[in-house]
Amino acid sequence: MTVPADAEPxxxxxxDDHGLFRSGVRAELDRAVPDVTVVGEAGSVGEAVxxxxxxxxxxxxxxxxxxxxxxxxxxxxxxxxxxxxxFLALSVxxxxxxxxxxxxxxxxxxxxxxISGRELADAVRRVRAGDAVFSPRLAGFVLDVFSDRPGAAPxxxxxxxxxxxxxxxxxxxxxxxxxxxxxxxxxxISVKTVETHVSSVLRKTQLSNRYELxxxxxxxxxx
Amino acid sequence: MPxxxxxxxxxxxxxxRSGRFVAGVAGGVADHLGVNVLWVRTAFVVLAAINWAGVLxxxxxxxxxRQEKVDVVRAPGRAERQQALGLAALGIGxxxxxxxxxxxxxxxxxxxxxxxxVVWREADESQRRRWTSSARSGVTGAAAGxxxxxxxxxxxxxxxxxxxxxxxxxxxxxxxxxxxLLAVLATLLGVAVLTVPWWVRLMRDLGEERRERIVExxxxxxxxxxxxSVLQTLALIQRQxxxxxxxxxxxxxxxxxxxxxxxxxxxxGRSGSASGAPALDAGLADAITxxxxxxxxxxxxxxxxxxxxxxxxxxxxxxxxxxxxEAMVNAAKHAQVGEISVYVEVEPGEVHVFxxxxxxxxDPDAVPEDxxxxxxxxxxxxxxxxxxVRLRSTPGTGTEVHLSMPVDAPAAExxxxxxxxxxxxxx
Numbered sequence: 001m002t003v004p005a006d007a008e009p010x011x012x013x014x015x016d017d018h019g020l021f022r023s024g025v026r027a028e029l030d031r032a033v034p035d036v037t038v039v040g041e042a043g044s045v046g047e048a049v050x051x052x053x054x055x056x057x058x059x060x061x062x063x064x065x066x067x068x069x070x071x072x073x074x075x076x077x078x079x080x081x082x083x084x085x086x087f088l089a090l091s092v093x094x095x096x097x098x099x100x101x102x103x104x105x106x107x108x109x110x111x112x113x114x115i116s117g118r119e120l121a122d123a124v125r126r127v128r129a130g131d132a133v134f135s136p137r138l139a140g141f142v143l144d145v146f147s148d149r150p151g152a153a154p155x156x157x158x159x160x161x162x163x164x165x166x167x168x169x170x171x172x173x174x175x176x177x178x179x180x181x182x183x184x185x186x187x188x189i190s191v192k193t194v195e196t197h198v199s200s201v202l203r204k205t206q207l208s209n210r211y212e213l214x215x216x217x218x219x220x221x222x223x
Numbered sequence: 224m225p226x227x228x229x230x231x232x233x234x235x236x237x238x239x240r241s242g243r244f245v246a247g248v249a250g251g252v253a254d255h256l257g258v259n260v261l262w263v264r265t266a267f268v269v270l271a272a273i274n275w276a277g278v279l280x281x282x283x284x285x286x287x288x289r290q291e292k293v294d295v296v297r298a299p300g301r302a303e304r305q306q307a308l309g310l311a312a313l314g315i316g317x318x319x320x321x322x323x324x325x326x327x328x329x330x331x332x333x334x335x336x337x338x339x340x341v342v343w344r345e346a347d348e349s350q351r352r353r354w355t356s357s358a359r360s361g362v363t364g365a366a367a368g369x370x371x372x373x374x375x376x377x378x379x380x381x382x383x384x385x386x387x388x389x390x391x392x393x394x395x396x397x398x399x400x401x402x403x404l405l406a407v408l409a410t411l412l413g414v415a416v417l418t419v420p421w422w423v424r425l426m427r428d429l430g431e432e433r434r435e436r437i438v439e440x441x442x443x444x445x446x447x448x449x450x451x452s453v454l455q456t457l458a459l460i461q462r463q464x465x466x467x468x469x470x471x472x473x474x475x476x477x478x479x480x481x482x483x484x485x486x487x488x489x490x491x492g493r494s495g496s497a498s499g500a501p502a503l504d505a506g507l508a509d510a511i512t513x514x515x516x517x518x519x520x521x522x523x524x525x526x527x528x529x530x531x532x533x534x535x536x537x538x539x540x541x542x543x544x545x546x547x548x549e550a551m552v553n554a555a556k557h558a559q560v561g562e563i564s565v566y567v568e569v570e571p572g573e574v575h576v577f578x579x580x581x582x583x584x585x586d587p588d589a590v591p592e593d594x595x596x597x598x599x600x601x602x603x604x605x606x607x608x609x610x611x612v613r614l615r616s617t618p619g620t621g622t623e624v625h626l627s628m629p630v631d632a633p634a635a636e637x638x639x640x641x642x643x644x645x646x647x648x649x650x
Contacts, residue, residue, distance in 0.1 A: 095486045114525075136564060140529035143568070147532065175529045176577045176623075177564025 009034070010128050013057035014041035015048040015074060016090070017066045021113070025061065025090075028117030029124075036121050045073045052078055057085060059124050062107065064091035064098045075105035086127045090120075096141050100213060103205050109133025131195045132202035139174035142205055145212045160208040163201065170197040237291035238284075238347075244307040246285045246344060260303075264310045272317035278336065286419055289427065290347060332390055338382025339416050345376050346420030383413045452480055472523050479516050507540055507574065508533040511567050514548040518563075522555035525562040532569030534630065539608035543576060543628040546612070549600040550578040550624040558582025558622060574628050581621040587614050601626070 012029065014022050026038045040055050042048035045068045052060060052074075062071040071089055078085065089102040089110040099110050108127040111120065112135055123133045134142070146163045163171070166187075173183045180198075184191045205213065236255040239247030249267060253260035270277030319333060349372070387409045456477040460470050508530040515526040534540070547565070554563050558580040566577040601624065602612045610628035 136527065136529045136566070140531050140566070144531045172566070172568065175531070175568075176566040177579050177581075 009037045010059060010124060011039045011055075011057045012036055012124060013039055013048075013052055013055060013060045015043075015052075015060060015066075015071070016041070016063040017043050018063075019043060021063075025117075025120070029121060032117045033121040036124055045069050045077075048074050049077050052082070052085065056082065059128050060085060060087045061090045061120075061124070062087050062102065064089055064102050070098075071102045071107070072105040075102065075107060079106045088123060088127045088133060090115075099138055099141060100145075100205070103138075103202070104213070106206070108202065110138045111135050112137070130199075132198045134171070134174050134198060134201075136175045136177050139171045142201060143168070143171050143175060145210055146204075146208075157209065160204050161210050163204065167197050167201050167204075170194055171201060174198070236288055238288050240290050240347075244304070245311060245340065246281075246347060247290065248281055248284045248288065249307075251288060251291070252284070261306065264307060268310050268314040268317060271314040272320070275318050277314060278318055282336070282339075285343060286423060332386055334389070335383045335386025335413075335416070338379045338384075338386060339419075341379035341382065342376050342417050343420050345372055345379070346424075348372070380413075380417055383417060384410075387413055448484065452484075453477060468523055472520060475523075475525070476516075476520055479519070483512075506533045506535055507544070507567065507569065510536060510541070510544045511547060511565065511576070514544055515551065515565055518548065518551040518555055522552070524555055524560065526551060526555075526565060527562070528565040528567065530567045532567075534569050534574070537630070539610065539628045539630065540574060542604045542608045543574060543610060543626055546601045546604040546610075546626055547576045547578060549604070550576075550626070553601075553624075554578060554580040554582065554622060557585070560621075569630075572629060572631075574630055576626040577623060578626075579621065579623040584616045584618045584621050586618060587616055 014025055016022050016025075022041045022043070026041065029036050029038055039057050040051050042051050045066060048060075060074075062074060064071045066073075071087075071091075075087055079087075087102075087107040089099070089107040090113055091098060091102075091110070092113045103110060109123060109132050111123050111133060115123070115135075126133050143163075146161075146168075169187055170183055173186055178186065180191050180194045183194050187194075234254055237251050239250035239254070243250055249263040250260050253263045256263070267277040267281055270280060315333065315337075391405060391409055456473050460473055463469055511528050511530060515528045518524075519526045536544070547567075551563055551565065554560070560580045560582040562580070564577070564579045566575075566579075568575045605612050605626055605628065608628060610626060613625040613627075614622070615625070616622035
């Protein structure tokens with residue numbers, strides 16, 4: 001699934017209601033990263049849906065907060081129709097319900113807006129290749145949601161409602177700020193295995209009915 | 224471009240404004256329950272045959288359920304129109320037939336009811352005009368109606384008066400005084416019935432005004448907070464554009480404060496206590512976040528703590544927080560990086576803190592004896608309370624300090640003064 005270095009550039013589409021931020025990201029990606037090109041941008045849900053339908057980009061960088069429904073709304077309208085387009089959420093908000101809502105709506109990852117251009121390009125490449133991207137904070141949320149604190153409801157579906165020990169280890173290291181390669185070295189597993197674990201955690205976060213997850217999701221009418 | 228929002232499972236009960244025949248009650252109920260409007264109408268007709276229950280229910284729903292605010296365009300076909308009118312006639316007929324079999328009280332009151340219906344329908348119309356015109360002009364258009372409205376309202380009033388009058392004359396034999404008294408009562412009753420829509424509207428307007436005032440107060444509070452914090456900081460930043468370090472520090476501090484205000488100490492938005500500064504001794508998450516903020520401010524770099532779980536502070540945890548702070552300071556001073564990762568995890572029997580940087584690193588065995596920042600302030604603090612420190616550092620790749628502190632299970636204890644005083648008492 002990895003893309004060779006000399007392949008065509010990854011076509012990225014930006015969705016954010018702040019024009020200033022869009023031009024900043026565009027400049028950073030265009031300047032610093034040769035294998036990523038920004039093919040278009042939109043400032044509202046309606047514009048974004050129309051333009052993404054037309055342009056079919058590889059990766060959409062999606063703002064969580066927008067006046068007319070936000071990233072989750074874009075995902076809801078486009079996911080069923082364009083399953084091959086990958087969405088990566090990009091936000092200043094660290095509130096759990098925002099992050100979880102875009103992940104549950106189908107985003108392949110979440111990064112904060114303070115991320116550097118180089119790291120952002122890495123994240124884009126990673127989601128393009130089919131992997132998931134977790135910021136340390138998202139890893140923290142997910143660990144917290146799946147933790148077995150006393151008084152927590154028993155898991156309804158163990159397959160989806162519990163993390164394996166290995167997945168937990170990987171998430172902990174992500175939350176500690178480790179890169180995938182460093183996690184692989186730390187746990188004596190391959191980077192590919194780390195990616196598999198993270199993707200599996202993403203799937204559980206999207207599908208599990210753990211109390212908090214379903215509460216956040218139902219707050220946003222996602223389920 | 225309008226956004227096609229997915230509708231909630233059941234729309235709130237509201238009377239239809241378009242595609243209605245009497246007051247849109249049946250249509251509204253059908254929308255709410257998600258069934259065909261024909262079934263609802265039939266149900267009202269059947270109920271109408273039972274002592275006018277259907278008519279009464281219809282009238283009550285008319286009064287208490289408000290019209291939908293948005294004009295949804297519905298174009299009922301001719302067949303449905305005829306069907307609905309037929310059903311309405313059938314309902315009244317069924318009611319009258321049932322009444323004729325019993326006593327004859329219902330007949331004249333039925334006439335009064337029809338009159339009231341005509342007047343209320345006009346009120347619905349004027350309400351609708353008010354909404355559409357207030358969207359345009361704002362003030363005018365409340366009373367605008369025209370001659371046909373006046374005629375219809377008058378006709379309705381006459382119906383009500385005749386109905387009540389016939390009812391009184393037909394059913395009671397009374398003396399002069401009693402008759403006069405009853406006439407006054409009947410007039411009052413008639414006026415009350417006719418003005419129901421205006422009373423209801425008055426009540427609703429009052430409620431709405433109160434709601435708007437509350438929203439306004441909330442907005443004012445947010446504006447005040449933003450003014451005190453964000454605007455002040457922006458002003459400060461504009462005044463010293465030539466000092467990037469100071470600008471960075473201001474921006475970071477402001478971002479952190481706003482985040483705390485919006486999402487609470489851990490950024491999870493769960494604790495809800497978004498008012499003011501973090502309380503001293505509030506909990507582990509608060510304390511770690513405060514320590515990280517302090518280091519961030521002092522050394523002008525990014526410290527982003529990720530906290531999983533929380534518990535009240537005790538002596539051991541306070542020492543742990545201080546040690547973690549010291550580890551952050553060390554990283555800020557020596558690692559030559561712009562970012563430090565801090566991860567805190569509360570487990571049932573133990574609390575772990577990881578402080579990590581991707582800086583220059585060092586060889587732990589080669590630290591000279593006289594430099595005991597890490598040894599004394601970190602190791603000493605933690606081990607005194609039964610905790611442990613593990614240090615890992617490689618020159619070139621960075622340093623990670625792992626602090627752990629045993630705590631009593633269970634961890635999900637509520638934050639309260641009792642737990643703390645108990646700890647101090649056993650000391």
